[in-house]
Amino acid sequence: MSLNRTAKGIVLVPSLLLGGAFMAAAAWSGDGPAAGNRTLALLLGGVLMGAGLLAQLLPDQTPDGED
Secondary structure, eight states: OHHHHHHHHHHHHHHHHHHHHHHHHHHHOOSSGGGGGHHHHHHHHHHHHHHHHHHHHSOOOOOTTOO
C-alpha cells in the first residue's frame, strides 16, 4: 500500500502549493487591473486545495483477493 500513499502525496503537495499561490494572488491583488481576477483566483485556489485534501481523505481500496 506504500505506492498508493506515495501517489496521494504526489497529488497533495502540488495542489496545495498551487492553491496557496492562487489564494495569495487573490489576497495580494489590490485596486489595480488585477482586481477583476480576484474571484477567479479564489475559485481556482479553493478547487485545487480541496482536490488535494480530498485525495488524502479517500479510503484505500484493497485489490480483490487480498484481505
